Amino acid sequence: MWKTIIRRLLLMIPQILILSILIFILADFMPGDPFTGLVDPNLDPAQIEAMREAYGLNDPLPVRYVDWMGDALRGNFGRSFNFQRPVTQVIAGRLGNTVRLSIVSIILTYAIGLPLGILAGRYNESILDKAVLVYNFVSFAIPTFVLALLMVYIFGYNLAWFPARGSVSVNANTTWEVFSSQVYHVILPAITTAVLGTTSIIQYLRSEIIDAKVSDYVKTARSKGVPIQKVYTRHILRNASLPIASGLGYTIVGVFTGSIFIEQIFTYSGMGYLFLQSINTRDYSVIFVLVLFYGFLGLIGTLLSDLILMAVDPRIRID
Numbered sequence: 001m002w003k004t005i006i007r008r009l010l011l012m013i014p015q016i017l018i019l020s021i022l023i024f025i026l027a028d029f030m031p032g033d034p035f036t037g038l039v040d041p042n043l044d045p046a047q048i049e050a051m052r053e054a055y056g057l058n059d060p061l062p063v064r065y066v067d068w069m070g071d072a073l074r075g076n077f078g079r080s081f082n083f084q085r086p087v088t089q090v091i092a093g094r095l096g097n098t099v100r101l102s103i104v105s106i107i108l109t110y111a112i113g114l115p116l117g118i119l120a121g122r123y124n125e126s127i128l129d130k131a132v133l134v135y136n137f138v139s140f141a142i143p144t145f146v147l148a149l150l151m152v153y154i155f156g157y158n159l160a161w162f163p164a165r166g167s168v169s170v171n172a173n174t175t176w177e178v179f180s181s182q183v184y185h186v187i188l189p190a191i192t193t194a195v196l197g198t199t200s201i202i203q204y205l206r207s208e209i210i211d212a213k214v215s216d217y218v219k220t221a222r223s224k225g226v227p228i229q230k231v232y233t234r235h236i237l238r239n240a241s242l243p244i245a246s247g248l249g250y251t252i253v254g255v256f257t258g259s260i261f262i263e264q265i266f267t268y269s270g271m272g273y274l275f276l277q278s279i280n281t282r283d284y285s286v287i288f289v290l291v292l293f294y295g296f297l298g299l300i301g302t303l304l305s306d307l308i309l310m311a312v313d314p315r316i317r318i319d
Contacts (some may be wrong), residue, residue, distance in 0.1 A: 005303070012299045019295045024065045025290050030282060067237060068288070078285035082278065087285045091271060096253040097167045097182075097308075098270035101193070101259055106184050106252060108194035113201030114244075117158075119241070120202065122232065123210025132202060140199040148265040151192045162188040189266045197251065201244055208240035252303035 039177065040077060052058055056067065077087040120132040139147075158162025162184065163169070169181040213236065221231050260272030271290060279285040 005307075008303050012296070015299060016292060016296060020069065020288070020292060021065065024061060024068075027036075027284055027287065028061050066268070077175040080283055080286050082279075082281045082283045082286070086098060087289050090274070090286060091289060094269060094271045094274045097186075097268065098263070098272065100182060100250070101186050101190055101263070101270060103266065104190040105197065106139050107261070108203065109197040109251065110188055113198035114205065116198065117205030117244075118209065118237065121206040121213075124206070124210050129206075132206070136199055136202050139195050142196075142260050144196060144224050145265060147196060148189075148262055151188055152265065155188055156274050164188070167269045185268070187281040189262050189268055192266075193262050201251075205240055205244055209236055212236040212240050215302055253297045 007302075045255065049058075056064060059067075068078065071111050079085065080087055080090045116132050117134070120129045123129055128140050129209060152164045155161045167176060172178045172181040190196070222228075259268075259270060260275055262268065262273035264276050265269045275290045277283070278290065
């Protein structure tokens with residue numbers, strides 16, 4: 001197994017390299033430059049051109065890529081044009097918020113999805129099952145930004161149960177106040193993310209349970225007098241959970257990448273919000289690192305899903 005993991009990790013190196021080349025090519029087609037809208041419009045164009053020359057933006061694309069890659073291999077990912085700080089410091093300042101949002105979202109996603117999927121599968125064709133299906137269809141059909149705006153409007157402004165903006169209160173001073181404020185601010189965007197993420201969990205689990213209930217091994221267990229509760233816990237749920245377990249890695253990655261729009265709508269100061277800011281300001285240095293990070297997460301998610309599936313089903317071996 002370890003040889004397989006190491007081999008898969010080594011294969012990620014050329015994949016990340018190809019992704020970095022694609023990023024540079026696509027970024028070169030973006031209109032404008034990092035100084036667009038960030039400098040005085042009355043500034044002499046010659047001065048703007050001198051700034052572009054100083055940052056190497058007039059160099060050919062291959063030269064810029066080789067220079068950036070050489071610095072990146074030495075741990076220098078450049079400076080943010082917008083924040084005038086090293087890119088690693090800018091991202092590190094937002095990473096904690098995104099990780100916090102992702103962890104809470106994943107916990108809520110499975111806390112909501114697993115019970116609903118189990119109940120819908122066990123009591124299929126009942127009123128409960130139909131209610132769960134309606135919830136599932138709505139959560140699947142509603143766009144991310146629509147649900148997020150509704151959550152902000154209802155629970156943020158009308159009911160005022162949760163803060164509608166930011167990641168921490170400006171009035172928080174002590175360590176406990178900061179922590180409690182961060183938890184309070186993360187609840188509403190995390191619930192929104194979780195509602196959108198339960199669709200596949202409920203659907204897969206419900207379908208697998210319904211199929212397992214009529215399988216031969218379940219009929220055999222029932223004919224031997226095994227209690228129905230034990231049949232579900234030891235036979236049906238164990239087999240029905242395999243697709244859910246295999247998708248855990250993708251779920252983790254999906255929460256990280258899907259939080260881009262959630263963070264933007266909730267003005268939540270995380271990596272997703274930073275990513276959209278960087279695109280608007282043409283902050284190439286930050287864009288490159290964030291896209292590479294999301295690409296790396298996707299590769300890790302694939303490997304993690306394979307490992308989890310192998311752990312829950314010893315019959316499966318990854319190659």
